[in-house]
Amino acid sequence: MVMSYSMELLPRSVSQDCRLVEYWDGYFRARNGQAIEWLCEWMDLQGFLAMLVPKSKSAAVPILVAGCGNSELSAHMYDAGWHNIINVDFSKVVIAEMLRLHVRSRPHMRWQFMDITRLQFADSSFDMVLDKGSLDVLMGEITEGSLPAISYLSEVKRVLRPGGKYACVTRAQNNVLGLLLETFRQGWLLNVHKILLVSSSSDPQLQPYLVYAIKSSTEDFAPVKCFFGSSPNPCAETQVQLIVETIKKENELRSQGGLIDTSDIFGQLHRGRRTPLKLGGHYPAVVLDAKPDAEPPALRCGVFLVPKSRAHEWLFSSEEGQWQVIETAQAGRLILVTLDSQQTDNMDYIKQELSPFIKPLLPLDCRDSDTIPYMTTNDSLSQRILLEEIESPMTGTIHVEELVLLSEDDSTASRAEEAKPKQYRRLVFRRNPNLIQSEASLIPVKLPSKERDRSKNGADVGRRQSGNRKKHKARDSVLGLRTGYEEVRVDFSYLASEYHAGMISGLSLIAHSFEQWISAKEPIRGMIVGLGAGLLPMFVHNHIPVDIIQVVEVDGVVGDVAKRHFGFVENERMQLHIADGLEVVRAIARNESYLPHSDLLEEDLSLLKLASRKSDVRSEAASLAEGRGGRNESQKLHILIIDADSEDPSTGLSCPPAEFLEEPFLRAAREALVEGGILAINVVSRASSPHITSVALLQKVFEEVYDLEIEEHVNRVLFALPQHRQIERGMEEARVKLERLAAAFAPWENGPSMKEYVKKLKRLK
Template identity: 40%
Template structure:
């Protein structure tokens, strides 16, 4: 058997060492110069293994072989183009940004294959007209661009170019190792309007490679249409690296679940990238009556994340003042009929006199942001949504429903070493309840974390004590009476108190509604006098734990808070108080859960109730992140690491609910979190909020306490237990199981 001389091995290694960065033109020039002329080099599968599947695919084109326009980007010195030429496909254009290799290939083929073309060109910025090619054949080109240090930037530029120069009905054929980061980009970029299939390329038995080559084919179809992916990988075990293929099969399964959700009729909340990829058709064209909800800024390219609605006016015959406009709705007005209902939104479109209106809804994250900052943040995002071929310099006009805060009174500004700057303030929103009388104006007390762009961490409703309560207070001490008189000039603020039956955050309401999943267990505990162990990681202003205590009196609550100053502000300004039912532990939440799961810590809420340790347990993660670089606003990254998820599973070993308030700017980060949860927990449910970017996830390791088959009856049971009003029926309609 022939062997490779040691010198040749050393030379080959030296040549490969010259590359290093696969995106560098200089490195490729050096690589091809060292290899010399007159030789071909195949990074992936050789022609004998590619011949049958590739020729079958190309012969399926509508045009005869000699008329099929084929583009080979990043051609290098592969022999695949000459093989195709000799098989009858003459109209082949090869491009590469290395002048060295293009010059060599032109010398080799100009006479013997005169119809084949060679161009020095960067595949991420090609000088071809739109719709020039029937087939694009990529043999490792995308893989080379996806350097970890570079990220997806070059890969996305290349794929955008490939989609642009491909004809309608054309085929993009990608030969790839299908590494996770490459496959993820392909799956998302070809989600809308493309028919996608994947198969494995057989390896020679005597040359079985450690890396499997896959052929992914995308056929350009009608924009907006979503098709599930056709996979032939399950049939490839006899010649395929199944370890590598199984990872691809899992990724395809998850992607098909996503694609099926788009075709199920459910009003999916789209991302800006979804719209750009054609999820609702061609964005450059006005479609009368088109209305779609989506999220802006979810990829972390902006300061904030926004919920938005795109509306193309129904009356296209009118003369419009604006071709495209942006209408900003502050949080205080987001629930008004004019902005919250579809009918009301169309009224706004008519009055705005814009052919296309993008309605942007502000929430608690934007409360302290300067409006000029908001507009500057939004401007590049909405520019991508402007119809037609707009002038790049022409700004899109901004309209607004009015500033949400009418009056602001700062009570305290504090700085903690853990949380950073914080503000406690009382605010009155404009038209908060539709009543202009000063006696009916609602006052809200807010705790703001400035580290998260002015995040309103907690919001509480202030109410006035009844006259009877005020009389009782006056008789308690002369000093109290004297203090009251001193405060009269400031509006008698001591007559105001926190209404702990009010939930200022809609996601807190969703957490309560999601308890329907274990309603029978809660009902049984209440009837027997048992206490339900509930752990909440993250105190904030204490509004949610106080609501829980009053709303579900049979719950024993342990709150874990890392920052002592946050706990002090909760007590001083938000009426937070502890008793036998509600305790606070200052310290690290992960360590607290770890100690309980390991049996090292037994607390009031986790002591034996009525002689049984088998009652349902609840674990709630309600913590914001100080580090947004990972793409998570809530919770911090370490709360979704595998190690903590396994701790949470052990914590709930007897059954119960693990609840996470999830806020992510990145759809890929959100999918990663869901994927990790699925790997640890068998049962996973999601409740997506319409007015905010929050998503509440409910997971459980077993079905022991879950109401899987009769959720309607469970909702009724939960409502019977609640002491405070919660719109469970409305929330539970949004609950869906993530398979």
């Protein structure tokens, strides 16, 4: 097919071809390096950009230019002081061209080949997304479908931080403006500016507009604000009047709290449509119609109730997560409703209150039915309490939350007080609010009996430490705890995080080595980089026959929170060190002293004596250690676990920090391990490239590499062995062997069932 390329700044008729990468590769080759500025130029925009991102902050603010093309806009911004810019485009031709032009003169600016409808960046990565014409191209003609544009704006919302801005330069045709108003309706501040063209080369007949949306911290429906000046162009004035009328109707809708006459809008299913609403003035809701490529629905329509405490989770707060919910529910339409914070387990009351608002949202053929299914999570929230908000210079805001949940079975009890509460404590970092860092199961302890049982699996994280017993009693009453319970303790045999359970199960890979070390009376050393609430270290301490456990955490505030709220303890076997895990592992690889506790001497012996009290499994190792009478020079590790999250979302990695998956560290990690040792790394990324790269590097450095997928395409645990594993009959035998060793050391009550995890282990090398 022969293509010709118009010299217009932007084709007034955008065809389907304009969405194809082949079109744009050919287009940019035809330009032969000549820059093209669609809609407007730098001179027309620089005042707006200075308003959106003040010059005083410009150098550090991360900015994404989506669909950059070969425009000179980014270069002008860089020269004006905006240095932290990432430009993306799905044309490899133009990305190669822009790299060649700018890599030396503007070294801090990045250029990446990427599809803007599937951005490979983590949530909350940018303070601003800048779009000059890209949305117009994706939308196409008014009569064409808008799924690519919907996907793109969904990604924009995901990668913006709270307070972040999406700045879109557009012709503001009806379909484009309508999608922008709908997408940024709830929880966004939306402004529309007419761009006054001052550059000589701009087309005066083609009036551009700047629509910018600010990610608000509230869930309100703020009115859209317009800023239009006069224009000598009659066509532009006609367009302004249409825009003003459209925005007037939008603001009427927003003034009613997002409620609209839904009779016609929701009467039929429109595949791929997502509509945020607010029901009854205080129930945030999202109406989802299954995507075009979804399987035929088993359910015509359903309502999914989201407890308020879980509304911040990725599955319910992100658009991608919500699409997963409707896919799992196998529904043609799913109405997600976030419950009020005071709602409990009275499902009949909830249905009665929601019914008048739900009915108009049903397809016409479902509105006379009394059997619309109501679904919810497998737990119903009774109450959520924020125990403490802590500010850390390194991590930012840290929340410690406490929840009491009623199980689905318990919710059918005739009296709420007869239901048994399930109580949890959570650690949440504000920088990543959709991720629960740690979740601990709490066991209530009855007072004042002096004979109460203190299980070896539990540690007191009492409520009395603040001294205000009246306050805590009142809170317990709100939570529905039985009279007399004033303290709780963490059940350290419970691992809420699946990847933690996967890490423990993956130690089956070295079950034979465990036997050899124990038989040879060799003290077993483990290191965990990343503390969180300390739940994984405490599980290893209590249930895995490891003699020396070093926990490395870069933020001392996190260590304090783990001790005060989650019962993390240090003793002769386990120490916490506030240090950089990268440097610690490198020091071990060089056989250098790396921590205050590295020269253990007599502490090494008392440590092993303590281990011997736990079980006969370790008694011989303790005896041998006592007989050495000398110093153990080697600090090399038998087990190295990387369980750290990333504070730089622009890398595409949520866990771990990118440096832990680079070749220099992986080689140091191999050198830091003894023969038969194991490295385990938790890798979380929505993008595919970090997973591919990390696996390739591990295969390059280590002799054996294994993969355990926890959440498809997002979370996996990678295991690496520096030497080939001893031949065994199979992983099932290895698992049984490890379970036998753990049971002899200290069996767990609520710990993971390793069998299912071991089945999923895949050898990659």
